[in-house]
Amino acid sequence: MTDNTRLEALEIHIAQQQRMIDELSEALALQQKDIERLKAQLHRSDDRIAELEAGLPAAAPEKPPHY
Template identity: 85%
Template sequence: MTDTRLDTLEIHIAQQQQAIDDLSEALALQQKDIERLKASLHRSDSRIAELEAGLPAAAVEKPPHY
């Protein structure tokens, strides 16, 4: 194998490794965002449930136009 071909393959492997590392970092950041958003959604759901529990029950009445 010629040195030029070996150098080309090493460069290619290094570029692939960099791409894999970049994708891995992006995935880790996205996973953190997903966990943060899940926690926020859970807090919002809990708060909505608390607010709904404090409301009076809906009366079953005919609308005024009947």
Template identity: 45%
Template sequence: MTNPQNPAADSIGRIAALEERIAHQDRTIEELSDQLTEQWKVVEQMRAKLDKLTERFLMLEENSLEAPAITRPPHY
């Protein structure tokens, strides 16, 4: 691909190819960053729901541990 007759044109072509590659990489990085931000929001929402469910479960478990007093049935 090198052009021994015009090294300046060859350098310009290589620089243009590098600039194009960098532009594609910048776009990809931006897209990945946006996706990561969205996924982090989902993780935070799920964490909040898990905390609420854990608290609710512990309350239910606490209430279920309180067993009624053992008494004799009326037919004894």
């Protein structure tokens, strides 16, 4: 393998690694957006459940079935 061929192989390898890093970075950014969206949705759901629970009448103490 000549020096020139070896250098070209290294450049190709570096270019492929850079492309993979860019793709992984993009995937990570999309996942982070999804996580933030899901966190916000969960927070809204938690708030809504708390509102609904606050509107319910207090549960009366029930007698055990054997009384």
